[in-house]
Amino acid sequence: MSNRLPDDYFGASVVGPRHRAEGKSNEDSWLGARGAFGTLVVVSDGMGSRREARRGAQLACRAVLDAVRSWHKAGARDLDELLVRIEPVWCSLIAPSTARDCAATCLFALAHAYGQVHVAAIGDGLALLRTRRGLEWIVGPRSGGFANETAALGHSASWTHRSFPRAGGEVVVLATDGVADDLLPERIDGFVQWLMDDFAGMAPSQRWRALQRELKDWPTPHHTDDKTLVVLTQREAVLA
Numbered sequence: 188m189s190n191r192l193p194d195d196y197f198g199a200s201v202v203g204p205r206h207r208a209e210g211k212s213n214e215d216s217w218l219g220a221r222g223a224f225g226t227l228v229v230v231s232d233g234m235g236s237r238r239e240a241r242r243g244a245q246l247a248c249r250a251v252l253d254a255v256r257s258w259h260k261a262g263a264r265d266l267d268e269l270l271v272r273i274e275p276v277w278c279s280l281i282a283p284s285t286a287r288d289c290a291a292t293c294l295f296a297l298a299h300a301y302g303q304v305h306v307a308a309i310g311d312g313l314a315l316l317r318t319r320r321g322l323e324w325i326v327g328p329r330s331g332g333f334a335n336e337t338a339a340l341g342h343s344a345s346w347t348h349r350s351f352p353r354a355g356g357e358v359v360v361l362a363t364d365g366v367a368d369d370l371l372p373e374r375i376d377g378f379v380q381w382l383m384d385d386f387a388g389m390a391p392s393q394r395w396r397a398l399q400r401e402l403k404d405w406p407t408p409h410h411t412d413d414k415t416l417v418v419l420t421q422r423e424a425v426l427a
Contacts, residue, residue, distance in 0.1 A: 286341025
């Protein structure tokens with residue numbers, strides 16, 4: 188097991204203009220956690236037409252954390268073994284509600300204590316890893332031609348996933364489609380660098396508020412959706 192310092196993570200989520208005008212709550216959710224398994228970040232977007240979208244998203248984040256803990260405790264390392272655990276855990280958490288009422292996207296990144304970075308997604312949004320070699324896309328914005336179907340937990344959809352050996356300096360960015368669909372693929376690298384330059388070095392309490400302000404002041408005209416953005420970084424990337 189690695190003796191490296193724990194990785195850093197930060198994120199924020201804000202209700203979008205449409206839900207605010209309708210008096211509704213944010214139907215996105217995110218989670219960051221550290222443990223014996225390593226460092227985990229999750230984002231989820233409750234499907235807007237579903238009665239319990241908000242709860243579905245919140246419990247999607249919880250389901251990934253519970254699945255990661257049990258997977259790691261069992262001594263497993265294979266990502267496929269983790270992925271098959273998540274939807275059953277989520278279904279047990281939402282019970283007695285149905286998967287149809289709680290359908291939610293789910294994207295996560297795990298910097299595993301055993302030395303790999305796992306990134307996986309069901310549904311649309313943004314999931315990418317930046318290394319010293321460049322960007323590695325797992326899920327990208329629709330404007331970039333990625334065939335992001337509106338898949339979700341509860342639909343028995345397949346995960347899109349990749350695993351990477353840790354080489355130092357990796358940065359993973361996850362976002363719901365309220366952020367992802369407004370990003371230009373050719374400017375993503377600059378967007379990631381902006382996140383690192385302007386936020387990574389801040390104190391956690393200051394950083395959360397600053398990132399939340401940016402999401403509230405989102406510059407894309409006529410944007411409507413809830414917005415969630417999460418970053419997982421290695422200490423080497425923060426200090427670079």
